[in-house]
Amino acid sequence: VSTEGHLTELRVDGARLCRRLGQLGQVGALPDGGLARLALTDADRAGRDRVVEWMRDLELDVQVDGIGNILAVLPGREPLAPVMTGSHLDTVDGGGAYDGSLGVLAGLEAVETLRAAGLTPRRPIAVASFTNEEGVRFGPDMMGSLVFAGGLALGEARQARDAKGVSVDDALSRIGYRGDADLASFVPHAFVELHVEQGPVLEAAGKTVGAVTGVPGISWTRIELTGEANHAGTTPMAARRDPAYAAGELITFVRRLAGRLGGGQVGTVGSLALRPNQVNVIPESAVLTVDLRNGNGAELREAERALAEHVESLVREERLGCEVTRLVRLEPLAFDPRLVDLVARTSAALGLPTERMSSGAGHDAGMIARICPATMIFVPSRGGISHSPAEHTEREHLVAGANLLLHVLLQLAEES
Numbered sequence: 001v002s003t004e005g006h007l008t009e010l011r012v013d014g015a016r017l018c019r020r021l022g023q024l025g026q027v028g029a030l031p032d033g034g035l036a037r038l039a040l041t042d043a044d045r046a047g048r049d050r051v052v053e054w055m056r057d058l059e060l061d062v063q064v065d066g067i068g069n070i071l072a073v074l075p076g077r078e079p080l081a082p083v084m085t086g087s088h089l090d091t092v093d094g095g096g097a098y099d100g101s102l103g104v105l106a107g108l109e110a111v112e113t114l115r116a117a118g119l120t121p122r123r124p125i126a127v128a129s130f131t132n133e134e135g136v137r138f139g140p141d142m143m144g145s146l147v148f149a150g151g152l153a154l155g156e157a158r159q160a161r162d163a164k165g166v167s168v169d170d171a172l173s174r175i176g177y178r179g180d181a182d183l184a185s186f187v188p189h190a191f192v193e194l195h196v197e198q199g200p201v202l203e204a205a206g207k208t209v210g211a212v213t214g215v216p217g218i219s220w221t222r223i224e225l226t227g228e229a230n231h232a233g234t235t236p237m238a239a240r241r242d243p244a245y246a247a248g249e250l251i252t253f254v255r256r257l258a259g260r261l262g263g264g265q266v267g268t269v270g271s272l273a274l275r276p277n278q279v280n281v282i283p284e285s286a287v288l289t290v291d292l293r294n295g296n297g298a299e300l301r302e303a304e305r306a307l308a309e310h311v312e313s314l315v316r317e318e319r320l321g322c323e324v325t326r327l328v329r330l331e332p333l334a335f336d337p338r339l340v341d342l343v344a345r346t347s348a349a350l351g352l353p354t355e356r357m358s359s360g361a362g363h364d365a366g367m368i369a370r371i372c373p374a375t376m377i378f379v380p381s382r383g384g385i386s387h388s389p390a391e392h393t394e395r396e397h398l399v400a401g402a403n404l405l406l407h408v409l410l411q412l413a414e415e416s
């Protein structure tokens with residue numbers, strides 16, 4: 001049966017979607033609110049088991065690859081490259097019920113809606129759950145989608161270890177998700193991920209949907225400053241080599257730098273450690289991290305250059321030792337303009353107020369964009385809050401996002 005002619009009236013079962021989001025949100029729930037389904041833990045396994053059961057109930061072809069990515073495929077009328085959707089089931093410690101889960105369950109809901117309507121799209125539709133998107137327990141983040149897209153060797157990813165020394169390989173085996181499906185030749189026709197915005201843009205603009213144009217470039221740096229530990233009372237100010245002073249200057253500098261560059265530049269010092277960290281001791285060392293992001297590659301490089309220059313002058317002034325380590329460096333990524341237009345057009349046809357916007361965070365879609373045209377759909381986050389038990393998206397926005405995803409997938413799945 002062709003799907004044409006059904007594009008306007010077909011809708012997902014919003015109650016079923018929200019019920020499943022609620023049920024999945026109980027898995028790994030913390031007593032004081034929020035949930036913890038860190039990658040490859042027992043809670044992650046329980047969440048995966050639940051979702052796989054729903055996939056099997058739909059008689060989808062469920063496969064698990066070597067890094068634990070789960071892929072459920074609805075066959076199409078023709079043996080063409082599948083249209084793919086999906087997100088992740090892992091969370092941070094104290095995360096919300098929709099970050100990641102929405103994208104997986106809305107994909108499943110779209111497929112179930114087609115099944116219930118007796119529709120078979122031309123192309124297969126694949127729903128994916130990617131392993132370890134958050135990167136809290138194992139690095140790097142977006143591990144599963146990066147391996148899937150060929151950006152990280154499977155063997156290397158499996159060797160990553162958590163703080164207790166447990167490897168990804170062992171953790172996968174322990175929870176029963178060290179699969180053997182070889183998905184290296186699985187190249188989608190297109191990829192679309194539905195996700196909560198995790199920022200305040202849509203709510204502030206009063207819009208229901210974000211048509212996501214791209215992901216900013218990300219630059220993470222670890223700066224270790226070394227001075228001389230000494231007595232806080234007897235050491236004259238002029239004789240000090242104080243790394244804490246330089247660290248404080250850097251924190252202020254990063255804030256001012258973002259203000260000076262303006263545009264989409266953001267900058268954060270998210271961690272700082274002083275040693276020995278005692279009230280009456282000038283510290284011997286300070287270790288801090290700087291997170292710089294910008295959707296414009298040239299502006300990001302300018303921010304990095306200004307930071308490096310300032311570190312150098314502080315180190316000279318305070319006579320410090322300094323070791324700078326680059327932790328993460330990703331160029332800004334523009335999503336496929338044709339897919340972004342398709343999302344915006346379809347959203348308008350469904351009567352949903354839409355904003356074209358850049359993503360503040362990295363996502364699996366940014367990894368899959370390496371191998372096929374990709375984009376994302378955002379729905380609002382209340383108060384712009386994310387990675388917190390207070391994370392919330394209104395029910396009508398969850399359902400609107402799922403309906404938009406359904407119709408975008410349908411159109412892509414009918415393409416020759």
Ligand SMILES: [Zn+2]
Pocket residue numbers: 088099100133195
């Ligand atoms: Zn997420």
